[in-house]
Amino acid sequence: MRSHDHALIGDAAHIPVNPPTPVLTFSPIVLPYPSRPVNLDIKVSAPSTGASLPIILLSHGQGRSNNLNSLEGYTPLAEFWAAHGFVVIQPTHLSSMSLRLEAPEDNTYFWKDRAQDMVRILDQLDAIEAAVPGLQGRLDRTRVAVAGHSLGAWTASMLLGATNTDPRDGSVTESFERRIKAGVILTGTGNAGSDLSDMGHAMVPFYGPDFSSMHTPALVVCGTEDVSPHLTTRGADWHADCYHLSPGPKDLLWVKGSGHILGGISGWDAVETTDESPERVGLVQRMTLAYLRSALCDGDKSWDEASQALEKIERLGTTEKKGK
Template sequence: MTKSKFTIFFLFLFFIILKESYSFEYSGIDGDYQVKIIDNKTIKVEERPEPLSVRVSAPQKTSPSPLIIFSHGSRCHVDGSNDLTNFWSSHGYTVIQPLHLDGYLESRKKSHSREEISFHRLRDMSLVLDKIKLLLSNEKEILNIIDSSKIIAAGHSYGALVAQVMGGAKIFSQGDSRKKISSLDKRFRTIIAISPPGYMKNFVDSDSAKSISIPMLVTTGTNDIIPPFMPTWNIHTVSFHDAPKGEKFLAVINGADHWFGGLLCRETDNQEQNKEMETLKAITLAFLDYTLDNNKMAMQFLNQLNKQKKGKGIYDFQMK
């Protein structure tokens, strides 16, 4: 083999290896870390109608771990998104999931008002950060690895809106619909919004997302339809289009419904959408790695999606 042919062969082999590595890293496959789970860690909090209960998933590692606070959807189980949150933890992210006042709780004896739910959903996100030492007082190995400089607001459905508000979005008060409120918590560095709601009278309008200045990923699916409130899937994309430019991403997953066939929120009558969930996992992980660590492989993955627009489970992908 001549020197020139050897060089060409070597470059070809290097490209194949690089491509395979890049494909594996962002294919929705669980990471190498073992995951520790803590269910129903509960503390009493002043001026909250119920004690604050959380689920924690954390990688068993000693190096710093970014922290994701995940807000569930309306009437969802606190552990209804475990498939996704455990995946994040297997890749090095610690996840804390608070149970909101509208979350499923069999022992709950009274329902709460819309105003109470909205107020405490937002408060819960900051409360977890405020009380994290108490919540993890018996879990020092988890507390000690959390990187407080890399905190992510994430959520699904109503929880996606909560994550956006923590990152700067402004919504109408549920106590006074004439008043817009901000619950911006500058400790959050980035946002993952899975199927956020569109415009809602006296709640969310076209100006709500314009004040989001931190990186944000918005996702939805071509079957993400909830009549009569969300009659078309593209309603879930408006916050991406309304938000200002600057590390904003939109991923529309081909075939995905609002609950990924029961893999998000709670069980449904539909078949579990494992392939669609793998696509969501891959995109969210790449987004996190890129926006928090400027990971070059993650950047290449996202740029390639933006270039292709469609394919590999994606109906549409945009960035601005």
């Protein structure tokens, strides 16, 4: 982490945050799983000080890079969240380009295994805590959130309660995890059926979401310019379906002018970022941090304060919310 904000963070600096601390990053931790094609590698980022630390499970997207769709990606988010009081755990899912594994026909992108990876991590928190120097006794297992980007956002959605009905055979997949108390869905996936493009049907033939059971509180983050014709016949509004089609409480953040990578959250100076902007990244960092603090810490007002600050710099984005 830097000791100061990026010189180009701009008006995002007006979103208030608590003071940062230095971050310790430890990887890889290898969780053995004989039934998995390869063992589960994870990375842990944690603040160097503090106790009773809440936990964020961060699921990477698919993307086109060779490395960022793994535990090596999403440093702009992972280190920022860790610097401000969270322990962030990142797996390398089986779909990672770094593994080059061929997925079974009925498990494209190993999409079913992704949620299982997160459950495995929660089941192994004792071992993870013991493996990271200086982390022993500092985790708060009652405060767990999941965050995910793109395909990782669908992983997060399922852990938050969404279900999938495979249109090919009608099989239903459920991955709801009660230990997860809140979520952040970053440029998530929307409705299927006629809302998918022809290419979308070919890319994700398994995809048939139902967000009506996604009761866990979550923040949905979308870019106003995130038009994805390879997946959907609709515009950027498709990515907000998981907000509109799920029950509350939910919050929605629109990042103005942003595409699918939200200014560069998947990695510093990443080629796959078509809308690179330290200011947008700063906005997403700060707004997601504020949401997570308020969602996991009773009485915390960070989200209200951040939303009020954003109202004064509306050119960067807007928020809305719905209750139960």
